[in-house]
Amino acid sequence: MKIILIGSGNVGKEVEKVLAENGIPVELVVRSSGVYSKGSFIDGNENFAKYVDAGSVLFISVPSRGDGSEMLHYYVESLALGARIVTCEKAVLAHHFELVQEFKERIRYSATVGGNSGILPAVSDYRGAITEIKAVINGTLNYVSGALSQKRAEDDIFRDVVSRGFTDQGPRNLREVFQNELKDVAYKTAILANHSGMYEKVFTPEDVQTEAYKENTRCAVVLSKEGIRAGFLSFEDKSWFPSGVNNCICINGEKVAEGPGAGGRATAERMFKDFQGIVRDGAHDVTISR
Ligand SMILES: NC(=O)c1ccc[n+]([C@@H]2O[C@H](COP(=O)([O-])OP(=O)(O)OC[C@H]3O[C@@H](n4cnc5c(N)ncnc54)[C@H](OP(=O)(O)O)[C@@H]3O)[C@@H](O)[C@H]2O)c1
Incomplete structure (x- = not known):
């Protein structure tokens, strides 16, 4: 399984720590300035999809801005390649809930509402x-x-x-x-x-x-x-x-x-719970239930 972080700010950095505490290495980090491997720049971020495949899990913690169009490609391209997504970003999900409906087995978003309070679960x-x-x-x-x-x-x-x-x-x-x-x-x-x-x-x-x-x-x-x-x-x-x-x-x-x-750590912990759900066969922490 290849772990890719999209966004490495308050939440993204805490996601990296939570993953490390659980012995899960991050392979790539995508920032606005490019794709990084082990801290070194390897490509422009417009090429991020080159590094994504069906074995990838993306943790998305980029800013929630406007109608989400700035970040939509991260979701669309990764899902098309068969990857799974755990996200706390809200603008794309709020404007494109059809992605959740179409790819509900491969996208988890319980951190988007209520941080770690468990509202969506x-x-x-x-x-x-x-x-x-x-x-x-x-x-x-x-x-x-x-x-x-x-x-x-x-x-x-x-x-x-x-x-x-x-x-x-x-x-x-x-x-x-x-x-x-x-x-x-x-x-x-x-x-x-x-x-x-x-x-x-x-x-x-x-x-x-x-x-x-x-x-x-x-x-x-x-x-x-x-x-x-x-x-x-x-x-x-x-x-x-x-x-x-x-x-x-x-x-x-x-x-x-x-x-x-809210809070970086609390949000990262909720994303980790979503991650555990998405990798567990046949179990889903958060799906549209009705
Ligand atoms: N903080 C919370 O308590 C909390 C709780 C629930 C949900 N959220 C959601 O979590 C997301 C992240 O929040 P945050 O507090 O971690 O924000 P943040 O500290 O501003 O981090 C966002 C990161 O995304 C990177 N970024 C910006 N544009 C990018 C792009 N086009 N491609 C890749 N990376 C890009 C930024 O860094 P560079 O520009 O240097 O790459 C920055 O490090 C937001 O959508 C927020 O709504 C936050």
């Missing part, structure tokens, strides 16, 4: 008809909306999320954090909705209207037969919300998973 494992999903899928906005409901000042919360690394360096204030993170909510909502099997329609992030922040709201997603609600929503009962930056999911009113929603 909990949906796969749920027995019985799902009529409602309530989930917290963005740890940063869970933290921020929890802090705002405790009447903390916006500037103070902003400094807090930046200094703790809960958001990228880019945003200049809390409003910009909302804008960035709500895009992430839309990606994850589309993936969760498609994965849930609750809808005939295949959703993309453009179908997800995210509600802007209003006082006394919390950031969450609610999926029901009536449709999808996402962003800052009002809830009478807020007792099910996780603390801090955790994520969680309730199915038909019952909490079935909660845990760390």
Whole structure:
């Protein structure tokens, strides 16, 4: 089996460590600057497919950007060559869920929603008809909306999320954090909705209207037969919300998973669980279950 990492940032580096801890060597690393073997440049990254075959497993942890078109070729070319994929990248999956439907035996993506909290596996494992999903899928906005409901000042919360690394360096204030993170909510909502099997329609992030922040709201997603609600929503009962930056999911009113929603190590550990599932004959940690 040939292990190839596509992207070697916060998550990719942790994937490499988790694999090393389990005695699994990485053969190639693909960066934006090219294909690397044992730290040395060997080819341009436009030629990455030359190194992929049916025995390859790709760990994809490149940035989730726009409509995914920048990274789509990594998926399409590898799957066409018979390779298997474990990914935490969201933009391609959110816009091209047909790849999951077509290649469901060869693609695992449980780290795309909820990091290592097990949100997508909990949906796969749920027995019985799902009529409602309530989930917290963005740890940063869970933290921020929890802090705002405790009447903390916006500037103070902003400094807090930046200094703790809960958001990228880019945003200049809390409003910009909302804008960035709500895009992430839309990606994850589309993936969760498609994965849930609750809808005939295949959703993309453009179908997800995210509600802007209003006082006394919390950031969450609610999926029901009536449709999808996402962003800052009002809830009478807020007792099910996780603390801090955790994520969680309730199915038909019952909490079935909660845990760390992000972080390089947590995400890499979830990807490793997907990897174990994909290499185990006939067993699938995360497949579209319905
Ligand atoms: N961090 C988390 O907690 C978390 C949790 C769940 C999911 N995710 C998802 O995981 C992905 C990676 O997140 P991250 O935090 O690891 O981001 P990151 O630190 O920015 O790493 C992304 C890496 O991808 C490389 N890259 C950029 N363009 C590339 C290209 N065209 N081909 C190959 N490599 C390319 C970048 O390095 P070079 O430009 O130097 O090659 C960079 O090292 C994102 O899609 C994110 O949404 C992250």
